[in-house]
Amino acid sequence: MRFVVFEGLDGSGKSSLMSTLEQELRSKKIQVLKTREPGGTPLGDEIRELILRSHGQAPTPRTELLLYEASRSQHVDLVIRPHLEKNFWVLCDRFTASSIAFQAGGREIAEEWVEKLNRFATQDLTPDLTVLLDLSVQESQRRRQKRESFSGKVADRMESEADHFHQKVRRSFLDQAHKNPHQWLILDASLELGILTAQLQNHLKGLQWLP
Numbered sequence: 001m002r003f004v005v006f007e008g009l010d011g012s013g014k015s016s017l018m019s020t021l022e023q024e025l026r027s028k029k030i031q032v033l034k035t036r037e038p039g040g041t042p043l044g045d046e047i048r049e050l051i052l053r054s055h056g057q058a059p060t061p062r063t064e065l066l067l068y069e070a071s072r073s074q075h076v077d078l079v080i081r082p083h084l085e086k087n088f089w090v091l092c093d094r095f096t097a098s099s100i101a102f103q104a105g106g107r108e109i110a111e112e113w114v115e116k117l118n119r120f121a122t123q124d125l126t127p128d129l130t131v132l133l134d135l136s137v138q139e140s141q142r143r144r145q146k147r148e149s150f151s152g153k154v155a156d157r158m159e160s161e162a163d164h165f166h167q168k169v170r171r172s173f174l175d176q177a178h179k180n181p182h183q184w185l186i187l188d189a190s191l192e193l194g195i196l197t198a199q200l201q202n203h204l205k206g207l208q209w210l211p
């Protein structure tokens with residue numbers, strides 16, 4: 001059983017890499033759950049809608065942080081921990097590091113507050129590994145615009161933030177990864193999916209998590 005989180009700017013390819021790892025684990029008959037934040041539970045999915053929609057009045061940074069943490073505590077208690085206890089691998093699209101990156105890095109809430117609330121929401125559950133798909137802000141915007149013109153999906157409230165905000169988010173992810181090199185793996189998200197998949201598999205084999 002392992003708890004692996006995927007982080008990065010929007011458009012960094014988290015979901016594609018998560019799907020290839022999920023398939024790999026299933027092919028080895030390992031039980032796996034793929035989930036995401038905000039969301040992952042019915043209540044969490046409703047909170048996700050509330051946070052990402054543009055209302056007449058945007059939530060203040062503290063309100064926004066509390067909503068992400070509310071979604072997280074529900075998710076940890078009702079989905080993540082029970083699956084880890086049943087020996088599943090849990091692959092999660094974003095977790096506590098996103099709150100540090102977006103709400104502390106981007107919105108400039110004091111990091112110690114975000115850390116405290118992360119600990120409260122998770123009751124100290126931490127990922128075994130966080131995979132950072134590092135991408136430049138420019139490339140993230142380019143991929144997002146491409147996706148939007150292809151699918152007709154419009155940018156959500158977080159995606160609509162200025163480049164400067166996303167620069168701070170990227171810097172925070174890199175700082176967190178450099179501070180905890182044993183719990184993080186940094187991948188260059190501009191590389192092809194096949195290469196990223198191989199790099200991740202090699203890392204997991206090196207940790208002796210995969211046969």
Ligand code: TYD
Pocket residue numbers: 010011036037038068093094095096098099100102103156158159
């Ligand atoms: P994500 O699911 O990656 O968005 P999408 O499905 O559009 O790719 O994440 C939703 C947004 O929420 C994303 O912009 C990052 C942001 N976020 C935070 O600001 N703080 C958090 O704690 C989390 C989990 C996400």
